[in-house]
Amino acid sequence: MAARSTKAVAVVSGRQFSQVAARCDAEAGKPAKTYKKFEEIRSEHDLYGPGVEAGKFPTDIEQSTGLERLEVLGKMEGVDIFDMTPLDASRLGTMEDPITVNSFGDEQYAGCTGFPVDSHGVKWLVISRERPIERCPECGSVYKMNYLGPTEDEHAHHDEHGHDDHHHAVAEDPKTFADFVKPDYRWT
Structure with missing residues (x-):
C-alpha cells in the first residue's frame, strides 16, 4: 500500500x-x-x-x-541603473566596427554567445581602461569598452608637486593568447 x-x-x-x-x-x-x-x-x-x-x-x-x-x-523614476540590456548580437564585431560595451568602472565583463546568437557557450571577456578591446577566442567577435565614468581618480592623493603619496606596485596583467599576437595584427 x-x-x-x-x-x-x-x-x-x-x-x-x-x-x-x-x-x-x-x-x-x-x-x-x-x-x-x-x-x-x-x-x-x-x-x-x-x-x-x-x-x-x-x-x-x-x-x-x-x-x-x-x-x-x-x-x-524609470532609470535602469545597471543597464541590463543585452549587447548587440545582430552582427559580428570587427576591429573596424567593434561591439560597444558601456562602463562606468575601470573594468567590465562582457559575455559573448557567438554570432549568430547562441552559436557557442558564453565566453566571458574582461575589458578595461588599460585594455579596452578584446576578441572572443571562439567566434572572433570584437568588443570595445566605452568608458563613461569620472575622468579623475577621486581617491588619488598628490603632494605639492603632483606626485602620488602612495607608491603601489602595479600588478602586471595576466598573459593571454592576445599577448603573443604579432604587433602587426594588434589594434592601435
Missing part, C-alpha cells in the same frame, strides 16, 4: 506585506514620506533609507540601502 502525503498551505494574503503596510499608512491619512530623487543622490549618506516606525512592516524604499537603494530610486 502506497502512502500519500499532502501538504497544507495557508494563504494569508494575495499581496506582499510591504504593499499592505504602504496601503495601511496611506489609509491612515498620514502624509506620504518624501524621498530623495535619483538626481539628488550625491554621496553614500544619501543611500540610507529612513527606516520605519516600530511595529510596522517596512517597504522596499524604507529598508533598502546602498546600491539596492540606488536601484530602487532609479526604477521609481
Whole structure:
C-alpha cells in the first residue's frame, strides 16, 4: 500500500506585506514620506533609507540601502541603473566596427554567445581602461569598452608637486593568447 502525503498551505494574503503596510499608512491619512530623487543622490549618506516606525512592516524604499537603494530610486523614476540590456548580437564585431560595451568602472565583463546568437557557450571577456578591446577566442567577435565614468581618480592623493603619496606596485596583467599576437595584427 502506497502512502500519500499532502501538504497544507495557508494563504494569508494575495499581496506582499510591504504593499499592505504602504496601503495601511496611506489609509491612515498620514502624509506620504518624501524621498530623495535619483538626481539628488550625491554621496553614500544619501543611500540610507529612513527606516520605519516600530511595529510596522517596512517597504522596499524604507529598508533598502546602498546600491539596492540606488536601484530602487532609479526604477521609481524609470532609470535602469545597471543597464541590463543585452549587447548587440545582430552582427559580428570587427576591429573596424567593434561591439560597444558601456562602463562606468575601470573594468567590465562582457559575455559573448557567438554570432549568430547562441552559436557557442558564453565566453566571458574582461575589458578595461588599460585594455579596452578584446576578441572572443571562439567566434572572433570584437568588443570595445566605452568608458563613461569620472575622468579623475577621486581617491588619488598628490603632494605639492603632483606626485602620488602612495607608491603601489602595479600588478602586471595576466598573459593571454592576445599577448603573443604579432604587433602587426594588434589594434592601435
